[in-house]
Structures are given as structure tokens and as C-alpha cells.
Amino acid sequence: MPRAAKPKAAPAKKQAKSKLYAMPEKLKENTILTDLAKGQWRIGPSIGIGGFGEIYAACRNGDKQFDAVVKCEPHGNGPLFVEMHYYLRNAKLEDINNFKRQQSLKSLGMPHILANGSTDINGHKHRFIVMPRYGSDLSKFYVQNGNRLPEATVYRLALQMLDVYQFMHSTGYVHADLKAANILLGMGKGGGSSQAYLVDFGLASHYVTGDFKPDPKKMHNGTIEYTSRDAHLGVATRRADLEILGYNLIEWLGGVLPWVREKLLAVPQKVQKAKEAFMSDVGAALKPLFPQGVPASISEYMKYVAQLKHNEAPDYDKCRKYFHNALKQMRVTNSGDLDFKLKPLISNSSKNNNNSPPLVKKATIKKEASLIVDSSFSDDVILASDDDDENCISQSTPRRKLAAKAKAKASIKQPPTKTTPPIRKAAPKSSTSASPKKREAPRSASPSKRPKLDGNANAKINFSPALSLRAGRAGRAGKTVINDDLTPQPRSNKTYEFNFELDVSMDANVIVNVKRKKKPQQSNSISNTPSTPRTPRTPKTPPTSQPSGRRMATPTTRVNLRKVKGGADGITSPNPSSSSARSPRTPAVTVRKYRR
Numbered sequence: 001m002p003r004a005a006k007p008k009a010a011p012a013k014k015q016a017k018s019k020l021y022a023m024p025e026k027l028k029e030n031t032i033l034t035d036l037a038k039g040q041w042r043i044g045p046s047i048g049i050g051g052f053g054e055i056y057a058a059c060r061n062g063d064k065q066f067d068a069v070v071k072c073e074p075h076g077n078g079p080l081f082v083e084m085h086y087y088l089r090n091a092k093l094e095d096i097n098n099f100k101r102q103q104s105l106k107s108l109g110m111p112h113i114l115a116n117g118s119t120d121i122n123g124h125k126h127r128f129i130v131m132p133r134y135g136s137d138l139s140k141f142y143v144q145n146g147n148r149l150p151e152a153t154v155y156r157l158a159l160q161m162l163d164v165y166q167f168m169h170s171t172g173y174v175h176a177d178l179k180a181a182n183i184l185l186g187m188g189k190g191g192g193s194s195q196a197y198l199v200d201f202g203l204a205s206h207y208v209t210g211d212f213k214p215d216p217k218k219m220h221n222g223t224i225e226y227t228s229r230d231a232h233l234g235v236a237t238r239r240a241d242l243e244i245l246g247y248n249l250i251e252w253l254g255g256v257l258p259w260v261r262e263k264l265l266a267v268p269q270k271v272q273k274a275k276e277a278f279m280s281d282v283g284a285a286l287k288p289l290f291p292q293g294v295p296a297s298i299s300e301y302m303k304y305v306a307q308l309k310h311n312e313a314p315d316y317d318k319c320r321k322y323f324h325n326a327l328k329q330m331r332v333t334n335s336g337d338l339d340f341k342l343k344p345l346i347s348n349s350s351k352n353n354n355n356s357p358p359l360v361k362k363a364t365i366k367k368e369a370s371l372i373v374d375s376s377f378s379d380d381v382i383l384a385s386d387d388d389d390e391n392c393i394s395q396s397t398p399r400r401k402l403a404a405k406a407k408a409k410a411s412i413k414q415p416p417t418k419t420t421p422p423i424r425k426a427a428p429k430s431s432t433s434a435s436p437k438k439r440e441a442p443r444s445a446s447p448s449k450r451p452k453l454d455g456n457a458n459a460k461i462n463f464s465p466a467l468s469l470r471a472g473r474a475g476r477a478g479k480t481v482i483n484d485d486l487t488p489q490p491r492s493n494k495t496y497e498f499n500f501e502l503d504v505s506m507d508a509n510v511i512v513n514v515k516r517k518k519k520p521q522q523s524n525s526i527s528n529t530p531s532t533p534r535t536p537r538t539p540k541t542p543p544t545s546q547p548s549g550r551r552m553a554t555p556t557t558r559v560n561l562r563k564v565k566g567g568a569d570g571i572t573s574p575n576p577s578s579s580s581a582r583s584p585r586t587p588a589v590t591v592r593k594y595r596r
């Protein structure tokens with residue numbers, strides 16, 4: 001079991017706030033945890049590790065069957081705090097049962113919390129929640145089947161997830177991170193089950209009902225393949241949840257999403273653009289994904305999602321109808337265990353129980369990097385705090401911001417790409433301890449709104465750290481990434497790790513040494529930094545005597561770029577000269593800051 005990182009020192013309150021998301025200390029089997037209601041839980045074997053915590057089988061002390069799980073994270077981590085509070089405030093068993101009654105549902109794939117508490121492990125304070133234990137997650141079946149699921153099962157899953165969405169939206173929240181790895185089968189008999197459960201509420205947040213206001217602090221939150229267009233802009237909406245489901249349905253049916261096929265996953269802005277284009281004419285965009293014909297249900301559903309307003313309540317019944325109709329046409333009933341066995345192809349035909357495109361091996365479509373983002377925990381979201389009172393869970397609970405630091409779980413499913421090798425070392429701590437408030441505001445993805453360069457520059461670089469995501473540990477497929485982790489606070493003389501979108505149509509993972517220079521008083525030229533003798537000279541700035549206010553407002557930002565050469569070595573070096581020494585052939589680049 002890979003343990004990515006662990007807290008170095010006893011988690012003093014202040015220290016915890018500036019740390020990366022820490023992985024939990026290991027819980028030994030048979031450890032007894034006492035929850036806040038004094039219930040006792042015996043820890044069994046570890047059954048899963050997520051990006052932020054570890055999941056153990058568990059049972060009430062005295063019981064023999066491990067029919068519960070304990071999810072445990074260091075106390076300072078945000079996601080479990082968010083998840084726990086979502087459950088406690090909105091998803092009590094009673095609430096879920098009420099909803100089921102109202103909707104005449106026999107079952108609902110909405111988990112509930114059994115208990116929660118805190119515990120000390122090896123001197124480190126941890127938070128834990130106890131939940132019912134579920135079975136396999138869907139990603140296992142998806143991979144086993146060569147990256148597809150039986151068509152009827154896809155529609156049944158769509159129906160079940162729409163039910164969960166409807167419940168969650170009725171509580172004022174969106175999930176924002178639906179994916180196969182976050183959908184677990186119930187513990188059914190005979191290895192199957194009729195109900196799938198949506199787990200991982202670490203990104204749950206209030207959806208907007210008013211104006212659409214992009215929020216740089218939350219931009220790109222989620223799992224990059226499926227992040228909705230609204231989530232790319234940092235806005236939580238109900239239509240976004242529906243869109244995320246749609247992208248998943250397309251994949252489960254064997255379609256390859258354009259931004260995956262085109263290997264754009266390492267650059268969220270490109271994924272965002274691709275999704276905008278895709279959804280702007282979704283009917284046409286779906287056609288190449290399903291050469292044998294776009295399933296009507298998918299086409300209708302995506303078209304419906306595409307025209308929803310950002311604050312509009314979705315018509316869940318209408319959506320369900322698309323999938324009910326599809327099942328009807330297939331003469332499949334929406335009951336019984338979900339079937340995950342893909343029937344073999346009928347000879348001379350590509351038909352099986354997934355009537356969608358021919359099998360495309362995902363392995364051949366190398367993902368550049370897949371990032372899961374969860375941004376800082378904003379005020380309208382449940383906020384983590386080191387000293388929260390877990391007994392007092394109400395809207396009036398003081399909410400304190402935690403500097404959220406993401407850590408992606410080790411992936412065994414998607415090997416890292418050759419083109420953008422994952423950076424295995426974490427970014428330097430200094431680069432990840434930024435206060436979200438101090439981050440540079442991201443620029444619009446729209447080319448028309450791009451800022452103009454002030455003067456000539458040796459290279460035009462859209463220097464937009466808040467929109468660049470780190471492809472470090474998080475740079476693996478299908479992982480949730482937290483924006484907050486990825487945006488270093490701009491400070492001079494520090495080394496940052498970026499993935500840049502270069503206006504010269506060249507992408508590269510680079511080490512960036514940023515040095516800000518004060519406005520030159522007399523000189524028309526900007527000298528090179530002493531540590532980087534190869535840096536080309538910046539073109540002349542306009543003379544101070546010129547009647548131009550531009551110069552005054554545009555201090556020069558010097559950026560030395562060094563390509564990341566596939567390994568972790570060197571990425572943490574804050575020393576620009578040593579960086580240069582290791583990759584002598586990569587040219588240094590000096591840029592001028594954009595004028596706003």
C-alpha cells in the first residue's frame with residue numbers, strides 16, 4: 001500500500017494549516033476507535049486508499065462481520081471534514097428514507113454516516129467517519145470489460161445516479177465528482193447487486209441559485225476528464241452534476257471523450273475549451289464518438305443538459321425518461337442485480353450487450369495527466385478547521401479556511417504518459433503553502449479577452465499561475481485534484497512548478513524561476529539575472545520620457561524556464577543556477593508581464 005506522505009511533526013494547529021494534505025497514519029488491525037457517541041468500532045483490514053485518506057473494513061466492537069468502513073484522515077485535511085459535515089447535516093438515514101418514500105423508491109444510492117469522531121494515531125490527530133460497507137467500485141468492471149460497461153447497465157446506473165443527484169440537490173448541494181471509482185455496488189449476494197452507491201462527498205458544495213460568478217479559487221475542481229464547464233469556472237451548479245454524469249455515461253458506453261483522445265488532460269484550460277466546443281453542438285460532437293450511431297438516450301440527455309441555465313432546477317423526470325425509454329427499447333427491466341458482464345462480440349458484427357462503438361483500448365490513448373481538483377473551501381462550503389467542535393454541527397458553526405493541499409492517490413490503472421512524465425516529487429512546500437487569497441487572478445480562457453503583451457518579449461507566455469495545475473502526484477488519470485494545492489503564491493526568488501500553456505503553441509512541463517524586478521529608473525534595457533547568464537536580454541522598454549502610463553503599471557517579470565526531464569530529480573531545487581546546470585540545452589526565457 002503506497003503511503004505517499006505522512007506528517008512530519010506533531011500537528012500543531014498552526015502548522016497543520018500550512019501543510020500539504022497529509023496521508024493518514026496507518027491504523028493497526030483490531031484497533032478500537034471510540035466515536036463521539038461513545039460507540040466502539042473495531043478496525044479490520046485496509047480496503048481502499050483514496051487521494052486523501054484510507055478506508056478500513058470495520059465493525060461494532062463485539063461483532064464479527066465487518067459490515068462497516070472507517071474512513072480516516074489527518075485532522076487538518078479538508079475533504080473528510082467536508083464529507084462528514086455533508087452527511088451529518090443533510091444525509092441522515094431518516095432524511096434518505098423520507099426522500100425514498102416521497103419518490104416511491106425502493107432503494108437509493110445515497111450513503112449515510114453511522115458515526116464519526118477523532119482519534120490520535122502515533123501522536124497525530126485524525127478524523128474518522130464510519131459508513132456502511134459497500135462492494136466493488138465500477139471502475140473495476142469498466143477496466144475488466146476493456147473500458148466499457150453493458151449498455152443496459154449504463155442506463156440503469158444513469159437512473160440511479162439521477163435519483164442520488166435529485167436527493168442531493170434537494171438538500172442544496174452538488175456532488176461535483178461523480179466517476180466510476182466513486183460509485184460502489186451494494187454488498188449484494190452472488191457477487192452482484194441491484195443498487196449502486198455514490199460515495200466521496202469531499203467536494204460537496206452549495207450550488208448557486210443567483211448570478212453566475214466564476215471563482216478562481218475553485219476553478220477546475222473535480223476529476224479533469226469529467227469536470228463540467230461550470231466547474232472549470234469554479235461555479236457549483238446542478239446542471240454541472242448532470243454534465244459530469246453525461247461525460248461518464250459516454251465513457252461507460254465505450255466513447256472516448258475528445259479531450260482524452262486529444263491528450264489534453266494535463267492542461268485544464270484546453271480541456272475546458274474542448275468541452276465548450278463539444279457542448280456547443282453536442283448532437284454533432286457525439287457522432288464521431290459513436291460511429292455505429294449515437295444512442296438516442298445519450299443524445300437527448302446531453303442536448304437537454306447543454307441548454308439548461310446555470311441556476312435552473314433540472315427536470316429529473318425528463319432525464320430519467322430518456323433512459324427508461326432506452327431500457328424499454330432494449331427490453332431490459334430496471335430491476336435485479338446490475339449486470340457487468342460484457343457479452344462476447346457476435347461474429348461478423350460488433351454487437352454485444354454494449355451496442356456502442358467498437359472497443360477502443362484506453363491504454364492506446366495515453367492520458368497526459370489527469371488531475372482531480374478540489375479548491376479551497378469557500379465560505380459557502382463546509383470548511384475544515386483544526387479545532388472544530390464536532391459535537392456542534394450547525395450552520396452557525398464557525399467556519400475557518402484551511403489551506404487545502406491535494407495529494408493524489410497512487411494509481412495502478414493508468415500508467416503515466418511518456419510525453420508528460422509525471423513528476424513524482426511533491427512540489428516544494430513553499431510553492432504549495434500559498435494563501436488562496438493572494439493568488440493571481442486567472443485570465444479568461446477566451447482568446448478575445450487575452451491580455452496584450454506590453455512591449456516585445458522574447459517569448460509570449462500566458463503567465464497565469466492560477467490556471468496552471470501541477471502534474472505531480474496528482475498527474476495521474478482519474479484523480480480528484482484540489483485547485484488550492486496547485487497554485488503557488490507568487491513570491492520572488494522561489495522555484496515553482498508549472499505546466500504552461502505557451503502562446504507559441506508549445507506545451508512543456510517546466511521549472512520556473514520567477515524574479516520580479518522593480519520598474520527601471522533610467523535604463524531602457526533589463527539586465528540578466530546574475531544566476532542565469534544564458535537568459536536572453538529583454539527587448540528595450542519604452543524610454544521613461546515617453547508619455548506612457550503602461551510602463552509604470554507593468555513591472556517586468558523575469559521567468560527562467562527549464563524543461564522538466566521526466567523525473568523528480570531537480571524539480572525541487574530552488575536554485576536557478578543549479579537548475580540550469582542540469583538541463584543546459586533548454587533555453588531560458590524572459591517575459592514581460594501582461595498589461596491588464
Ligand SMILES: Nc1ncnc2c1ncn2[C@@H]1O[C@H](COP(=O)(O)OP(=O)(O)OP(=O)(O)O)[C@@H](O)[C@H]1O
Nearest residue numbers: 048049050051052053055069132133134181200480
Ligand atoms: N463505504 C465503502 N465501502 C467499501 N469501500 C469503500 C467505501 N468507501 C470507499 N471505499 C473504497 O475506498 C476507495 C476510496 O474511497 P473515497 O473515494 O471515498 O476516498 P477519497 O480519499 O475521497 O478518494 P478520492 O481520491 O477519489 O478523492 C473507493 O474507491 C472504494 O474502493
